[in-house]
Amino acid sequence: MSYEKVLQARNILIGTKQTVKALKQGTVKEVVIAKDADYKVIAKITSAAEEGNVPILYVDSMKKLGKACGIEVSAAAIAITN
Numbered sequence: 154m155s156y157e158k159v160l161q162a163r164n165i166l167i168g169t170k171q172t173v174k175a176l177k178q179g180t181v182k183e184v185v186i187a188k189d190a191d192y193k194v195i196a197k198i199t200s201a202a203e204e205g206n207v208p209i210l211y212v213d214s215m216k217k218l219g220k221a222c223g224i225e226v227s228a229a230a231i232a233i234t235n
Contacts, residue, residue: 176201190229
């Protein structure tokens, strides 16, 4: 599952703003998006990832994604960077 990939990743950026910024800079290897995130929140991320040909992985829960990142709040998306 993608949660293990997040746990093993050394360089991650948490949140939509940081993810979009990194996608525009071209430093992202993969994006992980929670399926239960609001479409309006993740729309910029998906379009930026598709433009940069960056793979998008989907996980079930924002809460579990936040926990996998080591934070106490939910996360809609994260970027695994180079």
